[in-house]
Amino acid sequence: MSAYRNDQGAEAIAPSMVLSSVTKTFGGLRAVGNVSFTVPERSIFGLIGPNGAGKTTVFNLITGVYKPDLGTIVFHGTDLGPHKPSQIARLGVARTFQNIRLFGQLTVLENVLVACENRRKAGLFSALLRSPLFYRDEEEMKERALKLLAIFDLDGMADEISTSLSYGNQRRLEIARAMMLEPKLLLLDEPAAGMNYGEAEGLKKQIRWLRDEFKLTVVLVEHNMQVVMGVCEQLHVLDHGETIASGTPDEVRKHPKVLAAYLGEEVEDGQEAPEPPLPKHHGHGEEEPPYAAPETTELE
Amino acid sequence: MSPTGRRIGKQVLGTVIVLALVVGLEFGFEKVLPDAAWRQLALFAMVNVIVALSLNVINGMAGQFSIGHAGFVGIGAYSAAIIAGTMHASLVASGQSGADPTFANSFLIMPVALLGAGVIAGLFGFVVGLPSLRLKGDYLAIVTLGFAEIFRLVIATSQTGVGNQSGLSGLLAKLGGQNGYAGPDSTGVPQYAGPFWIFGAVILCTVIAWRMKFSGWGRALRALREDEIASAAVGVDPTRYKVYSFVIAAVGAGVAGGLLASMRDGNPTVQPDQFTFTYSFDAITMVILGGSGSVSGAIFGGVFVTFTVKMIEQLQGLESVQALKAAHPALDLNALRMVVYAAVLITLMILRPEGLFGERELFRSAKSKRAIKPNGAGDKPAEATEKEASS
Numbered sequence: 241m242s243a244y245r246n247d248q249g250a251e252a253i254a255p256s257m258v259l260s261s262v263t264k265t266f267g268g269l270r271a272v273g274n275v276s277f278t279v280p281e282r283s284i285f286g287l288i289g290p291n292g293a294g295k296t297t298v299f300n301l302i303t304g305v306y307k308p309d310l311g312t313i314v315f316h317g318t319d320l321g322p323h324k325p326s327q328i329a330r331l332g333v334a335r336t337f338q339n340i341r342l343f344g345q346l347t348v349l350e351n352v353l354v355a356c357e358n359r360r361k362a363g364l365f366s367a368l369l370r371s372p373l374f375y376r377d378e379e380e381m382k383e384r385a386l387k388l389l390a391i392f393d394l395d396g397m398a399d400e401i402s403t404s405l406s407y408g409n410q411r412r413l414e415i416a417r418a419m420m421l422e423p424k425l426l427l428l429d430e431p432a433a434g435m436n437y438g439e440a441e442g443l444k445k446q447i448r449w450l451r452d453e454f455k456l457t458v459v460l461v462e463h464n465m466q467v468v469m470g471v472c473e474q475l476h477v478l479d480h481g482e483t484i485a486s487g488t489p490d491e492v493r494k495h496p497k498v499l500a501a502y503l504g505e506e507v508e509d510g511q512e513a514p515e516p517p518l519p520k521h522h523g524h525g526e527e528e529p530p531y532a533a534p535e536t537t538e539l540e
Numbered sequence: 541m542s543p544t545g546r547r548i549g550k551q552v553l554g555t556v557i558v559l560a561l562v563v564g565l566e567f568g569f570e571k572v573l574p575d576a577a578w579r580q581l582a583l584f585a586m587v588n589v590i591v592a593l594s595l596n597v598i599n600g601m602a603g604q605f606s607i608g609h610a611g612f613v614g615i616g617a618y619s620a621a622i623i624a625g626t627m628h629a630s631l632v633a634s635g636q637s638g639a640d641p642t643f644a645n646s647f648l649i650m651p652v653a654l655l656g657a658g659v660i661a662g663l664f665g666f667v668v669g670l671p672s673l674r675l676k677g678d679y680l681a682i683v684t685l686g687f688a689e690i691f692r693l694v695i696a697t698s699q700t701g702v703g704n705q706s707g708l709s710g711l712l713a714k715l716g717g718q719n720g721y722a723g724p725d726s727t728g729v730p731q732y733a734g735p736f737w738i739f740g741a742v743i744l745c746t747v748i749a750w751r752m753k754f755s756g757w758g759r760a761l762r763a764l765r766e767d768e769i770a771s772a773a774v775g776v777d778p779t780r781y782k783v784y785s786f787v788i789a790a791v792g793a794g795v796a797g798g799l800l801a802s803m804r805d806g807n808p809t810v811q812p813d814q815f816t817f818t819y820s821f822d823a824i825t826m827v828i829l830g831g832s833g834s835v836s837g838a839i840f841g842g843v844f845v846t847f848t849v850k851m852i853e854q855l856q857g858l859e860s861v862q863a864l865k866a867a868h869p870a871l872d873l874n875a876l877r878m879v880v881y882a883a884v885l886i887t888l889m890i891l892r893p894e895g896l897f898g899e900r901e902l903f904r905s906a907k908s909k910r911a912i913k914p915n916g917a918g919d920k921p922a923e924a925t926e927k928e929a930s931s
Contacts (some may be wrong), residue, residue, distance in 0.1 A: 303773060325772035334774070341770035343763040345899060353756065354763040355774035360756050364784075367755035368748055370551075372544050374755070381756070421774055 254316070256281040256425055256457035257302070262311035264294075264301055271297045273481040274311070279425075279474075284451055284458045286472030286489075290501055294481040295461040296338055299427050302459075303335050304328045316424065330358050334423035336414040338430045338461070342402040348413055349398040352385040355420035385420060392416045392446075407434055419450070425457045426450070432464040440464055444471045469493070477501070558743050566643065566736035580805040581846065583735065586742045587800045589842035592826035593749045593835065594792025599824065600833035600899075601758060602785040603765025604673065605681045609823045611688025612790040614815030615664050616657035616797025618695070618721060621810045624653040624802050625723035628730040646732040653732070654741070654798045661794025662787050664691075669786030673779060688820055696812035720811030728808030733799045741799055745792060749835045750901075752788075761785055762833065822849060829888060831895030836902040841895075848881050 257279040264272040272294045279285045287295050300306045302313055304325040313320045320328055334355075343351050362377040389395040392412040397405065402413060411431060418426055428447070432440045444467055451458050462468045468475065468489070475492040477485040485495040492498055565572075573579045595609045627649045631637035637645050664687075672683040698712035700719070715721045722728045752758050761781055763771045768778050801810045826845045830837025865871055888896070 305769060305772075324777065325769075326775050326777035329773055329775040337770065337773075341767045341773075343766035343770065345766055346759070346762060350759050351763075354759055354771065354776060357756050357760045358775040362756075364752070364755070364757045367757055368751050370547070370751060375544070375547075378756070417774060 254281055255279060256283075256316060257459075258312075258314045259298075259302075260312050260314070262298070262301060262308045262313060264297060264306055264308050270481050272301065272308075272478075275478065275481070275483055276311075277476045277483070277486060279457055279459055281457055282451065282455060283473050284447060284460065284471055286460045286462065286468045286475040287478065288462065288468055288475055288492075289478035289484075291463075292480070293478040293501075295478055296429055297481075298478070299335060299429055299459075299461060302328075302427060303333060326358075329421060332422070332424035333427065334418035334421040334425070335427035336411070336418055336429055336431060338433070340407075340410050340414055342410055342413060342417075344401070344403045346402060347399050348389065348394055348402050348405065349382070349385055351402050351413060352388060352417050352420045353381055355417045356381050356384065359422075388416045388419055389413075391419075408439060411435075415446075415450075419454065422454075423456065425459065427459050427461075429461045430463060431460070432462055432467045435464070437466070440467050443467060447471050558740075562736045562740045562743070565739050566734050569735040576805050580803070583733075583738050583803050583805065584800075585843045585846035586738045587796050587803065588823075588826060588846045589742050589839050590745045590796035590799070591793060591823050592830065592838040592842035592845075593745050594789045594796065595823045596749065596827050596830075596833065596835065596838040597752065597761075597792065598785050598789040599827050600831075600838070601753060601761045601765065602782055603762075603832075604782060604786070605677060606684040606786070606789070607681045607817075607820050607824060608668075608684030608686070608688030609789070609793055610815040610817070610819035611684075611691045612661045612665060612793035613797040613800065613819070613823075614688070614691055614695075614810075614812070616661040616794030617801040617810045617814070618715060618797075619660040619794065620653040620657035620798030621721050621723070621729040621801040623656045624649050624732060624798075625721075625725075625729050627652065628732075629724050641730045641732045643734065643736070646734065646737065649730070649732050650737050650802070653802065654737075654795050657794040657798030657801075658791040659794075661797065662791040665787040665790025666783065669783045669790070673782040673786060685817065685820070688815070689817065692812045692815050716809070718812065720809035722809040729801050729810060731802055731804045731806065731808065733802040734804045738799050738803065741795060745795070746835060746839065749838070753833075753835055765833075825885065828895055829885070831897035831899060833899040834895065834897040834901055836900075837895055837897035840897070848884060 255278045259278075260276050262272055262275045263270070275294075275298065277285075287298060289295055297306065301308050302315075302320065304320060304323055304327070307321065315328075315331060315333060318331060320331075320333075323331070343354060346354070360377050360381065362371065362374040366374045386395055386398060389398055392415065394405075394409060394413055394416060397409070402410065405413060411433075415426075415428070415431065431447070432443050435443060447458055447460070448471060450456055460468065460472060472489055475486065475489055476483065477492055477495070477498050479497075479501040484497040484501060485492050487495075569579060573582060591609065591613055594612075595606070598604050598606050628637070628641065628645075631645060631648070632639060641649075668684070668687045672680055672687075675683060695712065695715050696718050698709065698715065698717045700713045700717040716726075723730065753762075760771065760776045763774075764776060764778055764781055772778055800806065800814075807814075822845055826841035827838055828841075829845065830839070830841030892898075
């Protein structure tokens with residue numbers, strides 16, 4: 241679609257993002273310590289861990305809200321270190337927030353439109369003159385925004401003030417807004433928080449559909465194991481800012497350190513852990529989602 | 541092409557009507573308002589509307605709390621007074637003009653004076669805005685207040701009549717210190733800004749403020765006000781937008797100051813006391829009272845505050861009021877003014893904390909500008925129309 245997307249061409253094997261030995265400390269607290277992982281392009285990558293593991297901090301480091309003390313974050317060959325959050329967004333990294341951050345007093349449509357501000361051809365001057373370019377620009381963007389809102393079933397409430405939306409709709413609006421950036425990488429911070437079983441199932445479908453439709457790479461921070469195990473192709477597990485495991489969902493769920501971190505078992509006993517509380521068919525069974533216990537303690 | 545054509549037609553028609561109106565006001569204003577005090581008040585209200593409109597950009601739309609707006613108005617006033625005064629003096633010297641300003645000559649002088657006032661105030665806005673917009677909330681407020689007070693005090697305390705002074709202090713002395721600046725030959729700043737210029741500027745500023753608010757730029761600014769982190773996350777650079785809005789607000793204030801300096805029936809000297817904190821505070825009241833972020837609100841607030849603050853003061857000159865005063869010597873109208881003002885503000889704070897208009901506008905419903913409805917055009921994606929149908 242956009243010009244810069246073409247320069248990758250066909251080399252889809254290239255990693256979308258590489259974190260190398262990223263460390264961030266706040267005072268004496270090591271929020272993220274020496275974390276490295278590679279997100280393959282067009283994959284759905286899960287970043288999980290107990291509360292306070294540093295997942296959201298990793299997101300804030302990627303999007304430039306914080307700068308890493310050590311280590312580098314490379315996104316499609318660009319070191320994100322020297323870039324400001326707004327520049328990183330323009331490079332194609334879009335995100336949603338754990339505690340929803342919508343533009344409260346703006347309408348649903350306006351919320352989405354803000355995200356294409358940097359794409360507009362008509363500057364302030366042509367806005368003041370109300371030139372034909374301004375109208376064309378505005379109409380093109382409104383059309384794109386309404387298409388996106390329609391995807392998320394929000395087009396019917398385009399003129400409503402965003403804070404008047406229900407919680408689930410606000411979460412979806414955040415994703416729609418992020419998608420308006422035409423990102424290459426979408427960071428979702430607990431998209432399933434507060435969703436019931438059915439809604440979470442819908443979200444899983446939506447994430448996969450978005451990835452395929454918009455050729456995205458998705459990185460997901462999530463506590464809801466129904467979503468994580470069902471949708472992620474690769475997982476990276478953090479605890480107290482350190483990497484404790486990484487791999488496919490099947491590998492990770494059997495990893496003793498992961499079980500220890502989530503269920504509080506001794507690491508040494510982990511190998512002998514009796515019944516790993518996991519479903520046979522992850523994600524779409526009728527049973528309770530696995531790791532139900534940590535899910536109920538989302539207090540971050 | 542036809543909607544574009546209609547749009548241009550409308551714009552041309554609007555411009556012609558506005559021009560006819562302001563030219564009519566230029567020549568008919570004295571008939572509409574025979575009392576010079578009322579004329580002065582009306583023009584001052586219009587200047588204050590521009591002050592409120594410009595402050596609304598930074599305080600209302602961008603959500604930055606600047607309380608030093610009078611400083612920029614003052615910079616504009618001094619700049620325009622110097623430019624207009626010097627140009628007028630040279631016109632008189634070359635015999636192209638009499639001592640009294642004419643309407644024809646105002647076209648020579650006002651554009652230059654207002655442009656100069658706007659540019660100089662804008663430059664100061666940039667210099668002040670660049671470092672201080674890294675600050676938030678109260679801290680930004682303190683810096684802006686400090687800037688305005690520094691500007692005022694530097695002029696007010698400059699030594700005049702000491703004789704030959706060189707350098708900066710010499711230049712400052714020419715501004716007249718506490719007594720004010722009254723043109724290069726101290727005969728008063730030429731009063732070129734008649735109703736044509738002042739009402740014209742108000743209309744132009746309103747159009748600019750309106751178009752700014754209802755453009756992507758204004759939307760980004762309002763988004764920034766709502767959530768800085770989220771707006772950065774969607775590619776809106778907070779610093780850039782804040783500095784821009786600060787400069788635009790300063791330019792608007794400078795133009796208002798320029799008009800104030802050369803206002804017909806106004807004060808022919810520009811004095812530092814016109815630009816105290818009280819004036820900044822009045823400007824904030826105009827914005828808050830009308831509704832932060834609302835263009836209509838800023839206009840209403842500008843007019844309303846000017847009249848409430850100044851009206852009773854002006855009324856004291858009227859014969860009937862003086863008769864009343866003679867009958868009741870204990871009546872202190874000045875004190876009464878503050879009581880009325882305070883009562884209005886308190887009532888408003890209780891009844892409508894978001895201001896009279898909130899962020900809304902007159903003559904504009906939220907839905908009227910929805911150019912495209914999802915089911916309006918035929919080129920929508922299948923799923924969009926599907927969902928339209930099913931819902």
